[in-house]
Ligand SMILES: [Fe+2]
């Protein structure tokens with residue numbers, strides 16, 4: 001899906017189902033981080049009007065997702081736990097070339113963002129297909145569609161602003177890099193765990 005090298009083992013959903021409060025807490029913080037990431041890209045690339053316009057909308061959508069997850073947590077009498085670290089994203093972060101020029105940094109950051117959307121989308125799809133809870137199945141189906149749109153937004157901007165950079169080659173490198181990292185995941189009750 002979306003060019004990812006490795007599909008998540010469906011048994012991951014069984015692990016998730018054993019601790020719904022934990023997956024919801026982790027998921028809520030994923031949405032917060034997605035909103036924060038979009039705002040960081042805006043901050044670092046403020047002169048690009050179209051990018052700023054779209055990423056303001058995207059950040060708002062991520063914050064809405066955060067609110068939706070929080071609402072489910074409240075309805076079910078759970079508590080939003082403290083922020084969870086995202087080890088997968090922290091590993092993926094190492095792919096980005098921090099020594100390049102601003103344009104290269106921007107393209108890498110957009111591809112990094114697209115990849116997180118792609119993997120999240122893959123996880124949400126699996127959840128929507130396999131989770132027994134009908135409310136969560138519908139919820140994850142809807143989110144899958146939204147995150148697929150974000151993937152398209154990020155990859156589109158990487159190509160648009162990556163003139164002179166071989167964006168497709170860089171994307172392929174990231175797909176390979178992610179394909180290695182992800183072999184260590186799919187074993188715990190977090191969105192990227
Ligand atoms: Fe989201």
Ligand SMILES: [Fe+2]
Pocket residue numbers: 034062117146147150
């Ligand atoms: Fe997203």
